Amino acid sequence: MRRLNIELVKGDEILARSIYTSTNNILLNKGVQIKKAYISKLKELGIEYIYVDDELSKGVELQDFIEEETREKSKSEVKNVLEKFSAQNKLELSTLVNSADEIIEDILYQKEILINITDIRRKDEYIYGHSVNVCALSVLVALKLGYNRKRVKDIAIGALLHDLGKVLIPNEIINKDVLSEKDKEEIKKHVIYGYEAVKDESWLSPVSKVVILTHHERVNGSGYPFGWEGEKVHDASKIVAICDTFDALTTRRILNKPSKVYEVIEYFISQSGILFDEKILKCFINNIAVYPSGIGVLTNENEKGIVLKQNKDFPSRPIIRIIEDSSGNKVDDWREVDLTKALTTFITDTIEI
Numbered sequence: 001m002r003r004l005n006i007e008l009v010k011g012d013e014i015l016a017r018s019i020y021t022s023t024n025n026i027l028l029n030k031g032v033q034i035k036k037a038y039i040s041k042l043k044e045l046g047i048e049y050i051y052v053d054d055e056l057s058k059g060v061e062l063q064d065f066i067e068e069e070t071r072e073k074s075k076s077e078v079k080n081v082l083e084k085f086s087a088q089n090k091l092e093l094s095t096l097v098n099s100a101d102e103i104i105e106d107i108l109y110q111k112e113i114l115i116n117i118t119d120i121r122r123k124d125e126y127i128y129g130h131s132v133n134v135c136a137l138s139v140l141v142a143l144k145l146g147y148n149r150k151r152v153k154d155i156a157i158g159a160l161l162h163d164l165g166k167v168l169i170p171n172e173i174i175n176k177d178v179l180s181e182k183d184k185e186e187i188k189k190h191v192i193y194g195y196e197a198v199k200d201e202s203w204l205s206p207v208s209k210v211v212i213l214t215h216h217e218r219v220n221g222s223g224y225p226f227g228w229e230g231e232k233v234h235d236a237s238k239i240v241a242i243c244d245t246f247d248a249l250t251t252r253r254i255l256n257k258p259s260k261v262y263e264v265i266e267y268f269i270s271q272s273g274i275l276f277d278e279k280i281l282k283c284f285i286n287n288i289a290v291y292p293s294g295i296g297v298l299t300n301e302n303e304k305g306i307v308l309k310q311n312k313d314f315p316s317r318p319i320i321r322i323i324e325d326s327s328g329n330k331v332d333d334w335r336e337v338d339l340t341k342a343l344t345t346f347i348t349d350t351i352e353i
């Protein structure tokens with residue numbers, strides 16, 4: 001199985017993962033053959049990638065760190081709740097506790113694997129997919145840091161609701177292509193709006209509330225709303241800050257192209273102890289597959305390959321299959337290279353194949 005850019009889909013490919021609508025119904029089932037007529041429809045729906053099974057990707061181990069079903073169900077629950085939410089109507093927020101529980105269960109079950117980026121998101125459901133991803137990533141980091149179940153759950157719920165306040169900002173501002181300084185200031189208020197909306201809710205823990213309020217604070221005091229520094233910022237918020245930034249940068253936003261995982265990790269390393277907490281960042285980076293399985297890669301020897309599987313303790317050195325030699329010729333006899341053994345070979349970039 002591998003991820004294929006919708007622009008490179010020709011028709012006849014076999015779908016390896018079902019494609020869902022924003023209401024959690026299956027649009028196309030896995031196993032179906034993509035007909036040419038589907039391609040423009042998928043593009044229209046804002047789908048940028050699909051997963052396909054083909055000869056090239058035979059043997060690729062691609063496992064999401066939460067079950068596809070949990071991800072889709074949580075997304076549609078978050079969508080449901082956030083769509084109905086207003087400053088007056090907060091009744092349904094607590095139903096998200098179940099989603100948080102399911103996400104935690106999934107991760108407890110699968111926590112030995114590296115996080116592979118496998119989510120495919122429609123443009124119009126960015127905020128819902130984002131909330132679920134930030135929650136799942138935060139849960140994994142919190143578990144790896146050895147937090148107890150209660151604390152993990154508080155962080156999970158805070159992460160699911162971290163951008164709740166954005167619902168209270170007018171859509172004209174949220175959807176603008178170019179933001180004025182005034183718009184930016186208004187968007188920054190989402191942390192206050194979100195916190196104000198939930199501060200008296202007794203079912204929500206103080207940790208979850210503090211995540212909503214301070215997930216944009218940064219270690220050096222350059223964040224908002226208070227500009228708090230270092231230890232003053234709660235660790236739960238520091239976790240969500242990293243996961244929020246990671247997901248935002250690796251997903252296409254309205255104007256920007258998505259960054260590659262290794263680019264985001266390079267950025268994180270440059271900001272370790274400056275914007276982001278050093279210890280939490282180290283834990284995060286140790287658990288992210290720098291080159292996700294099923295992705296095309298270029299090596300320093302100018303060969304092209306596909307990432308077959310991950311080496312758990314070496315997130316930047318997976319096992320790859322060479323499919324094209326340095327002169328650009330397709331290789332008939334595919335060669336597998338384990339980058340934990342071939343120490344002079346390394347990946348220089350990820351490519352579409």
Ligand SMILES: [Fe+2]
Nearest residue numbers: 162163215216
């Ligand atoms: Fe936010």
